[in-house]
Amino acid sequence: MFYARIMEFKIVELEREPVEFNLELKPGAIDFGEEAEQVGELDTSGQAEVIHEHRGPREIVADIRLKGRFAGRFEVPCARCIEPVEIPLEAEFDLIFRPIGADVDPPERSITASETEIGYYQGDSLMLEDVLREQVLLSLPARTLCKPDCKGLCPRCGANRNTQPCSCEEGPKDPRWEALTGLRSRIKS
Ligand SMILES: [Zn+2]
Ligand SMILES: [Zn+2]
Numbered sequence: 001m002f003y004a005r006i007m008e009f010k011i012v013e014l015e016r017e018p019v020e021f022n023l024e025l026k027p028g029a030i031d032f033g034e035e036a037e038q039v040g041e042l043d044t045s046g047q048a049e050v051i052h053e054h055r056g057p058r059e060i061v062a063d064i065r066l067k068g069r070f071a072g073r074f075e076v077p078c079a080r081c082i083e084p085v086e087i088p089l090e091a092e093f094d095l096i097f098r099p100i101g102a103d104v105d106p107p108e109r110s111i112t113a114s115e116t117e118i119g120y121y122q123g124d125s126l127m128l129e130d131v132l133r134e135q136v137l138l139s140l141p142a143r144t145l146c147k148p149d150c151k152g153l154c155p156r157c158g159a160n161r162n163t164q165p166c167s168c169e170e171g172p173k174d175p176r177w178e179a180l181t182g183l184r185s186r187i188k189s
Contacts, residue, residue, distance in 0.1 A: 007128035009048040011062055018049035021068070021128065030129045035076065035137060039086055042072035044132060051096070064097040064126050070135065079143045080152030081160050091139040095131065097121040 009019055022045040027038040046068015053061040069092045075084040100120045119131075151161035156168040 008125050009064060009066070009128065010125040011050065011064070012124065014048055014050040014064060015062070018047050020047050021045060023128075025072075025132075030133050030136075032074070032133060032136060036140060037075040037084070039073040039075055042070060042132070042136075044068060044070040044128075046093075048126070053098075061098060061102045063099075064121060065095070066097065066126065066128075066131055067094045069093070070132060072136075074136070074140075076140060076144050078146035078150055080145060080150045081162060082153070083146050083160070083162075085144050085146045087141070087144060089136060089139050091135060093131070093135050095119055097126050097131075 007021070007023070013019060023043070025038075025042040025044065027040070027042075030038070030042070032038060046066065048064055048066050051063045051065050053063050055061060069090070071088070071090040073086055073088050075086050077083070078085050095117060097119045098121070100122045102120075119134075146162075153159065154161055154166050154168050157166050159166040159168075
C-alpha cells in the first residue's frame, strides 16, 4: 500500500493493490460551485480498491470501491438572507463505481435499494475530486439559516432586514387607493 499523491485512482494500479489516500486539500483544489465554498483545509482519507463483478462465464466488470471520510468547514448562503454562513461538514462514504456503459442494456435489470449507491467512472480511472465534490454537496443541510430568527430579504426592495430596516412592511398607501377612497366619500356625501 502507498499514499496516492494525485487524486486519480487508475484501474491498472488498483488491480495491483488497494490504494490508500490521506489528503489535506486547500480551498480551491475542488470547485464546489455556488452552493458551498470551502473554508480552510478539507481533510479526507480512505481507500480505493477494485472489485471484480462476475457476470457470467466471460464478462467480468471491474468496479472501484471507494471508502473513506472527509471533514471540513464550508460557507453556504443563508436560506433567507443569502449571507454566507460557516458550517462544519463531516461524512463517511462507501461507494461503488462501475465503468460507464457496464449497465447499458443488461439482460434483466433489477433495481434494488442498494442500486442507488452505485456511480460510474469514465475511461480507466476515477477522480477523487469528483467523488468528494458530490459527497460534500450531498451532505449539505437542506436549509441553513444565519440565525434562527433571520428576518430575510425584503421581497419588495431587496434590503437585508437584519441590517437595513426598510419601510416596505407597512407599505405606504398606494395613491390610487387614496384617490378612490376620496371619490367614494364624495359620492356618499
Ligand atoms: Zn439570514
Ligand atoms: Zn423593503
